Amino acid sequence: MAALPKDEEKRKRIIAAAIEVFAHDGVSNGKIAKIAEKAGIGKGTIYEYFGSKEDIFAAVFADFFEKMMAGYAQLFTVPVDPVRKIEMMFDYTYDLLDQQLDQQQNSEWLILLEIFMQGFRDEFRGTKKLSFGKILRDLYAAFKPFVEEGVRAGVFRSLDPEHVTFILFGALDGISLHYFINREHYDKKKLQELTREIFLRGILKPVPTEGE
Secondary structure: OOOOOOOHHHHHHHHHHHHHHHHHHOOOOOOHHHHHHHHOOOHHHHHHHOOOHHHHHHHHHHHHHHHHHHHHHHHHOOOOOHHHHHHHHHHHHHHHHHHHHHOOOOHHHHHHHHHHHHHHHHHHHOOOOOOHHHHHHHHHHHHHHHHHHHHHHOOEOOOOHHHHHHHHHHHHHHHHHHHHHHHHHOOHHHHHHHHHHHHHHHHEOOOOOOOO
């Protein structure tokens, strides 16, 4: 018997309901029955879309990742130099955080750390339900051309692009976490300027002085 087509709108309702339930009850204590109630569907319907709560975890993370990447992806085709592209990437990170927090969508952020930890556990145990490592590697692969372009253009130092990209996103992860927690105590514009300056000073190729 052929599988029934899935209703994408209903799937999104389940994910939205899961975010609300996980944010209120925690990922471990969030129940499928409560997710179904919030989504306005029967509990059995959940299993037509997701085989387990772990699959819902993965869908919540993937949904967040896809929304985040939609904005980053626009940077790929912007006709500016590689330095400006990386500056825009940092600016977008701060803007995305502000947008999420200002629109009171921070329930999603509240559960991401729990989902990250679940992903780490899955990677460590070898189950890899969330494919956390692969998602991050795909992200690095998408942005490595930015660094390679800068090296080819002679504006970045000749550093290994793969590892520079890894460090770049490690910095962005840390910025996201700390900004989420302490946003109200810092000047966003100053943070953006210093983030660009501190990172780019480390990868920009030094300009020869006169006589060299």
